[in-house]
Amino acid sequence: MIAPAAIARMIADETARFTAANPRSAALAKDAARHWHRGVPFHWMLDWGTPFPLFAARAEGSRLWDADGHVYDDFCLGDTGSMFGHSPVPVSRAIARQGAQGLTFMLPTEDAVAVGDLLAERFGLPFWQITSTASEANRAVIRWCRGITGRDKIIVFNGCYHGAVDDVFVDLRDGVPELRRSLVGQVYDMREHTRVIEFNDLSALEAALAPGNVACVLTEPALTNVGMVLPDPGYLEALRDLTRRHGTLLVFDETHTISTRPGGWTGTHGPLPDLFVLGKPVAGGVPCAVYGFSAEVAERMERVRAANESGHSGIGTTLSANALALAAMRAALAEVMTPEAYAHMLPLADRLAETLRATIAAHGLDWHVTHVGARGEFICAGTPPRNGTEARAAMQGDLERAIHLYLINRGVLIAPFHNMTLVCPATTEDQVARLGNVLGECLSSLME
């Protein structure tokens, strides 16, 4: 119902509008290009669809200010790194305090004791380790799972994303496994050790587990990186049963689904995995991630360690569990990611989903809105996808780019990669209403 010509016109108009409105960002982009490859310190910063990068000046709570002085209602929140708001006061205080007391020692601090207790209590797994990113936590977990099972294969789901983790970059195209086409410098074939199947397909799962050589299944409880794909009722419980029956470890990466409730998806709906990964917001935006595991897994890890020569395990980096990250995580877990915070976020995210549904319906569009707690997503297709193939088919690159640009130019940020929104403890009803209004104007303009 939306004509390609209307989309092209909107992209052209909004590109011109962005350029006129952001002279300071344009000048900074020009200067940055002197020494930053492609003009940015990290290439994802080019993914917003703007003609040059928008330079941020500062952010607080649910608002972000750019270098030209515009203020944004921020529903992207650093693509989840700041999903509990920008610079939450307890985290800022902890950073300032620890900043004056040393940043990294290769020694635990008292905060480690408190953080261990908080993690175990909240997520129901007794043992934990820290890394600096969720990517690194997933790499560690895959290595441990292979180490303790003595099996070389892993299973992931089509359309998954778990960070910069070589093993998982295998896609299904027309049912055939292939390496993700966008990879740079890939010199070995991960398909030798990685099985990729569709989410929500129990018979494919049974077949992939049957040879008995699979160390782990690594998944988000709901896929959130290919649009959003929810598990069918009973699917995760069946996954839990089947993995147990085949001696395969189950890993839930809850880096995004921590949006569900304070205990994540698994703490809310179950089932309990063998290993659990959480990164991005766990230290309020300070680089940090954690992985937790059962007592049985811990015991098996010890057996592997005892059997190995001591030395490099291939797991961990020098700055992991540094004092600053521990201090920030303690503040985030104890004072920011609280039940009270979720009590604000969850109903407001419901409201946002209803607002988006109403806006879309008012334009006669057959688009779908899903949300997992505070994380929402609209797709420009009528039916909710059940797997990665269906979710990819629903993506509409140019249309989504036009919408994102339109929103940015009117002071609203949603995640640049797809149509993801996050509601944080500081998000207001007015901001939710404004997003609905601006999206409505955008759709009207596209359908004129």
Ligand SMILES: Cc1ncc(COP(=O)(O)O)c(C=O)c1O
């Ligand atoms: C589910 C999930 N796991 C892990 C990661 C990797 O996080 P990071 O880039 O902070 O390492 C991401 C990033 O988007 C993610 O969505």
